[in-house]
Amino acid sequence: MIGQVDFFEELEKSGVTINDEQRKMIQNRINSLMNYEPKIGVFGKTGVGKSSLCNALFGKDVCPISDVEACTRNPQEVFLGMGQKGLKLLDVPGVGESSDRDKEYAELYSKLLPELDLVLWIVKADDRALTSDEVFYKNIVRSHVEEGKPFFFVLRAC
Numbered sequence: 001m002i003g004q005v006d007f008f009e010e011l012e013k014s015g016v017t018i019n020d021e022q023r024k025m026i027q028n029r030i031n032s033l034m035n036y037e038p039k040i041g042v043f044g045k046t047g048v049g050k051s052s053l054c055n056a057l058f059g060k061d062v063c064p065i066s067d068v069e070a071c072t073r074n075p076q077e078v079f080l081g082m083g084q085k086g087l088k089l090l091d092v093p094g095v096g097e098s099s100d101r102d103k104e105y106a107e108l109y110s111k112l113l114p115e116l117d118l119v120l121w122i123v124k125a126d127d128r129a130l131t132s133d134e135v136f137y138k139n140i141v142r143s144h145v146e147e148g149k150p151f152f153f154v155l156r157a158c
């Protein structure tokens with residue numbers, strides 16, 4: 001790749017000598033960074049519109065949605081291609097449906113969080129019942145945010 005050739009030329013011009021093995025390692029590292037596809041988790045309470053947001057960003061109905069009942073039961077990955085690169089959205093089941101489901105989803109969210117590059121937590125702007133958002137944030141998400149995980153609350157208009 002031209003960028004990599006320039007990079008190595010520049011290093012040599014600056015008097016830095018690298019052997020073939022080091023060059024290969026650097027090249028592999030650059031390639032894996034260039035081809036990296038960030039993964040974004042779309043979290044939040046059931047019915048806030050997580051799957052609808054993924055569909056809107058994807059431009060097609062790839063994640064099932066429901067007007068009347070908790071819908072997403074398993075995490076679903078949506079690939080958003082942008083030219084030769086892209087990123088992955090992970091649509092997950094929503095919290096706050098029942099205590100049994102919340103236990104299950106607490107485990108799921110905990111398992112997924114380490115592999116995410118960014119977490120979006122969707123909240124309906126007019127929602128006044130925020131207990132499950134608060135409990136999940138405090139018990140599951142906060143420690144990751146404190147360790148540097150990028151996190152945004154996203155307010156969904158009504």
Ligand SMILES: Nc1nc2c(ncn2[C@@H]2O[C@H](COP(=O)(O)OP(=O)(O)OP(=O)(O)O)[C@@H](O)[C@H]2O)c(=O)[nH]1
Pocket residue numbers: 045046047048049050051052053064065066067068069070071072073092093094095156157158
């Ligand atoms: N008014 C309005 N309704 C929306 C919006 N986004 C989603 N909805 C509606 O909200 C309802 C729930 O949407 P879903 O996308 O299934 O919600 P979800 O967060 O994926 O729900 P779970 O999969 O159960 O966690 C559906 O009736 C959607 O049409 C929005 O921006 N505005």
Ligand SMILES: [Mg+2]
Pocket residue numbers: 050051052064065071072091092093094
């Ligand atoms: Mg859903």
